[in-house]
Amino acid sequence: MTRKASAITRDRAERIAKAHACQTCGEYSYKRLVVTPASAEQRTQLGEAWHVSKVCGVCGQEHEMGIGADGEIVYVA
Numbered sequence: 356m357t358r359k360a361s362a363i364t365r366d367r368a369e370r371i372a373k374a375h376a377c378q379t380c381g382e383y384s385y386k387r388l389v390v391t392p393a394s395a396e397q398r399t400q401l402g403e404a405w406h407v408s409k410v411c412g413v414c415g416q417e418h419e420m421g422i423g424a425d426g427e428i429v430y431v432a
Contacts, residue, residue: 362424365390368405371422377411378431384412397421403429 363371369390376383387410393403403421410417421429 362404363422363426365392365405367426368407368422371426371428372407372409372420375420375428375431377414377416378418379416380411380414382411382413385409386412393421401429 369388372388372390373383373385377385387408389408391406391408393401393406397403397406401421402423404424405422407420407422408417409420419430419432423429
């Protein structure tokens with residue numbers, strides 16, 4: 356019998372986002388990190404459960420990230 360994986364929590368999504376280095380400078384320090392539930396459109400089109408917006412604390416680069424219900428990173432922009 357297989358169990359269906361439940362969606363990860365906001366805290367877990369935040370830890371995943373913090374563990375992903377800046378695409379520009381490679382640092383793990385963020386001066387702003389916002390984790391919100393994905394919209395219905397984002398869930399159906401991209402398969403994400405959580406949407407992350409973050410700003411690097413070193414170089415100031417802004418990033419967006421989608422995290423799936425299983426904790427996998429769907430995309431980084």
